[in-house]
Amino acid sequence: MSELMGTEERLALEAAIQEEHATRDLQFEQRRRDAQAVFRSVEGWPYIRDRDAWLEVVEAANTDYQSGRFLLERLGAERHLDPELMATLLQLRRALIAESGATTAAEMMLVDLAVLSYHNTLRIQGWIGNLALRIEHELFGQESPTAAFGRRNGRASGLVVEDQLERLAEQLLPLLDRGNRMVIRNLKAMKELRQRTLPNVAIERVDQLNMADQQVNLTFNEGEVEAGP
Numbered sequence: 001m002s003e004l005m006g007t008e009e010r011l012a013l014e015a016a017i018q019e020e021h022a023t024r025d026l027q028f029e030q031r032r033r034d035a036q037a038v039f040r041s042v043e044g045w046p047y048i049r050d051r052d053a054w055l056e057v058v059e060a061a062n063t064d065y066q067s068g069r070f071l072l073e074r075l076g077a078e079r080h081l082d083p084e085l086m087a088t089l090l091q092l093r094r095a096l097i098a099e100s101g102a103t104t105a106a107e108m109m110l111v112d113l114a115v116l117s118y119h120n121t122l123r124i125q126g127w128i129g130n131l132a133l134r135i136e137h138e139l140f141g142q143e144s145p146t147a148a149f150g151r152r153n154g155r156a157s158g159l160v161v162e163d164q165l166e167r168l169a170e171q172l173l174p175l176l177d178r179g180n181r182m183v184i185r186n187l188k189a190m191k192e193l194r195q196r197t198l199p200n201v202a203i204e205r206v207d208q209l210n211m212a213d214q215q216v217n218l219t220f221n222e223g224e225v226e227a228g229p
Helices: 002-037 051-067 069-073 083-100 105-140 160-194
Strands: 147-149 156-159 208-211 214-221 224-228
Touching: 051 069, 069 083, 069 105, 083 105, 083 160, 105 160, 156 160
Parallel strands: none
Antiparallel strands: 147 156, 208 214, 214 224
């Protein structure tokens, strides 16, 4: 009997593997047809020599997107980005995909938007921190606060720290709040997209319900429920 069960399990596993391979082959063929369909629009690019080169680009783009490389390279100024920050963003992207179970294109896009908004929020916070250092130096440094001079007449028009405080209060802090709301909105959209409506279950008739060691007889009568042993 155990040998029979082992054979059945092995056959089921082989069937599942074959089905997975067939699904991947179908997806690959679909991407190949799509790539061939748009080849004429990119035929003039100097590094796209022929259709095979274009198909290689399509496959590489798919791999880069799944790994997160595509997103990181679109953050801008990649040569000057902090490696630790990039590694953190990559780990956050992977964690969001795993926690949300993102599989569809829309879900993956929302994950990327959440990571991008978080990165932008961190960047804004960096601006605030840098400006805060200058403000603290002007207010609490040993030297006197620096005077601000007009560009046309060269006369003193106030203090530099006053302009810095104004920029902090009227520009950077509202921008940080906006970034925070973008992160929250994207995370909320991910959660709402993953939520599934529970199916409506209609019970027409229940004559008997067993609960632990006790049997309960139920009778439905025009919306009323009567229970008896």
